[in-house]
Amino acid sequence: MNYLQKLYNISQKQTKNIIGLMSGTSLDGLDIAFCEIEGFGLKTKIKVKKFTSIPYDETIKNKIRLVFAQKQVSLEHLTLLHNFLGNLFAKWVLKTLQEWQISVLDIDCIASHGQTIFHAPKRLHQNDDYGNATLQIADADQIAVKTGILTISDFRQKHIAAGAEGAPLVVYGDYLLFSNSQEDRVLLNVGGIANITFLSQTLSPKEVFATDVGTGNTLLDYFAQKFYQVPFDNQGLLARSGSLNQDLLDEMLSLEFFRQDFPKSTGQETFSIAWIENILAKAFPNILPQDLLCTLTHFTAQGILKALDKLQISKSSVYISGGGSKNMFLVDLLAKKLRIQDFEVLGVSADAKEAVLFALLANETLSDSSFELGKGQYLNPAVCMGKISLPI
Numbered sequence: 001m002n003y004l005q006k007l008y009n010i011s012q013k014q015t016k017n018i019i020g021l022m023s024g025t026s027l028d029g030l031d032i033a034f035c036e037i038e039g040f041g042l043k044t045k046i047k048v049k050k051f052t053s054i055p056y057d058e059t060i061k062n063k064i065r066l067v068f069a070q071k072q073v074s075l076e077h078l079t080l081l082h083n084f085l086g087n088l089f090a091k092w093v094l095k096t097l098q099e100w101q102i103s104v105l106d107i108d109c110i111a112s113h114g115q116t117i118f119h120a121p122k123r124l125h126q127n128d129d130y131g132n133a134t135l136q137i138a139d140a141d142q143i144a145v146k147t148g149i150l151t152i153s154d155f156r157q158k159h160i161a162a163g164a165e166g167a168p169l170v171v172y173g174d175y176l177l178f179s180n181s182q183e184d185r186v187l188l189n190v191g192g193i194a195n196i197t198f199l200s201q202t203l204s205p206k207e208v209f210a211t212d213v214g215t216g217n218t219l220l221d222y223f224a225q226k227f228y229q230v231p232f233d234n235q236g237l238l239a240r241s242g243s244l245n246q247d248l249l250d251e252m253l254s255l256e257f258f259r260q261d262f263p264k265s266t267g268q269e270t271f272s273i274a275w276i277e278n279i280l281a282k283a284f285p286n287i288l289p290q291d292l293l294c295t296l297t298h299f300t301a302q303g304i305l306k307a308l309d310k311l312q313i314s315k316s317s318v319y320i321s322g323g324g325s326k327n328m329f330l331v332d333l334l335a336k337k338l339r340i341q342d343f344e345v346l347g348v349s350a351d352a353k354e355a356v357l358f359a360l361l362a363n364e365t366l367s368d369s370s371f372e373l374g375k376g377q378y379l380n381p382a383v384c385m386g387k388i389s390l391p392i
Helices: 003-011 058-065 075-100 140-147 155-161 171-178 218-228 234-240 246-253 273-283 289-310 328-335 353-365
Strands: 015-023 029-038 045-055 109-120 133-137 151-153 185-190 193-199 209-215 317-321 339-341 387-389
Touching: 015 075, 015 353, 029 075, 029 353, 045 075, 045 353, 058 075, 075 109, 075 133, 075 140, 109 140, 109 353, 133 155, 140 151, 140 387, 151 353, 171 185, 171 193, 171 209, 171 353, 185 289, 193 289, 209 289, 218 234, 218 273, 218 289, 234 289, 234 328, 246 273, 246 289, 289 328, 317 328, 328 339
Parallel strands: 015 109, 109 151, 185 317, 317 339
Antiparallel strands: 015 029, 029 045, 109 133, 151 387, 185 193, 193 209
């Protein structure tokens, strides 16, 4: 059977087995979710059958850091890394399927977000010759050919081509999986960057809203590694031992990003290591490491709180996912102002959420849904359907 025929056959299946892959801006590693997805659109039902996360070692992280959020890079290194990560993801998928005792023949497709390298909405670069742009690498053709599994990728590029900024993308899946007629919900994801999706209890797609709100774990992880030689501040214990430096917090909150209108997207291009270290060198050269971590945790919390206040949705139930959900100091700061809920009650692991939602987008790509959400309404004109790589 040729792959075009197989692609057609997959599109006709009521239930599909999809592997979702997610690697975020925190550079933690690759999340792999095995999802059984029935139906599409408003009739979608999803079961997360298996989930694992494979961490990047320092060698891989350093390869990515050479090009991540950098305005000038080695074009040769970027080209080689695109191929390297595609092969690496394929290797890890095959290894994981073997450990799960699942045949590649049982998988209908892989949904790969890729590794974000640079995010450049026009709102930030302000160059009239160019529009919104973003770049994710990890060649999906390498994944498809090496695994023998049809692979879907480049969801953010399609989002941009349809007129949006390429982020955040989880809004469609959030709406389908987590809307509830009993309460307004805010789904807060604190990864490298913090973003929210607002889901109205009216269930109206016109009231769904998604935006980035500020930094997440990136700066915290960097300074935990720099000062304490640990990958992250476990449960926020280091930050909790410090004291808030209000002057530093005020300086960081004066960033132009916080004055821009919603919706908006951002990345480490804005909340960069160079930016914060420049502030520290000029005005706070002697700040204690624990005080810096404490203040940076408050900074993440304030970005979230100020956004919810400005959007007038701070009274909603808030469900936290991403690595930040394990930072109990951050969660406690948010809980002073918000109604924090356990994400697990929604039926999907907080750790697996983003990988699962990209699997869902792949399911929509392969289904005849047209992203229609009832009565001719659409959740977002910038729909997020990916590019298909055949394993031939």
